[in-house]
Amino acid sequence: QVQLVESGGDLVQAGGSLRLSCAASGRTFSRYAMGWFRQAPGKERAFVAAISSSSIAATLYADSVKGRFTISRDNAKSTVYLQMNSLKPEDTAVYYCAQRDTWITSTLKQDYGYWGQGTQVTVSS
Numbered sequence: 001q002v003q004l005v006e007s008g009g010d011l012v013q014a015g016g017s018l019r020l021s022c023a024a025s026g027r028t029f030s031r032y033a034m035g036w037f038r039q040a041p042g043k044e045r046a047f048v049a050a051i052s053s054s055s056i057a058a059t060l061y062a063d064s065v066k067g068r069f070t071i072s073r074d075n076a077k078s079t080v081y082l083q084m085n086s087l088k089p090e091d092t093a094v095y096y097c098a099q100r101d102t103w104i105t106s107t108l109k110q111d112y113g114y115w116g117q118g119t120q121v122t123v124s125s
Contacts, residue, residue, distance in 0.1 A: 009119030022097030053103035
């Protein structure tokens with residue numbers, strides 16, 4: 001079965017950077033779109049970024065992270081990354097990676113059938 005394991009979350013000061021990783025297993029990684037979502041305490045899980053399968057590698061970003069975050073994938077390692085720069089306290093959340101059953105990206109969490117356990121990112125002011 002599909003497994004997604006996130007890593008890289010940490011406590012960082014505002015203005016700092018982190019890179020999250022999500023290692024996938026269980027099926028051919030390069031065929032499927034991947035996404036990152038985040039959930040802050042008391043809030044709904046929200047879209048952060050997504051990337052389509054390798055043949056196109058189109059990306060989508062939430063407005064709140066455009067220009068600061070970059071999603072990428074390494075199909076040889078079955079891993080998707082989220083490079084986060086210029087971090088702000090409002091980026092504090094548990095970050096989840098997710099996988100679709102198609103190569104097309106989506107901003108909707110209900111379009112993703114597989115989820116990791118999440119990794120905590122805390123940005124101090």
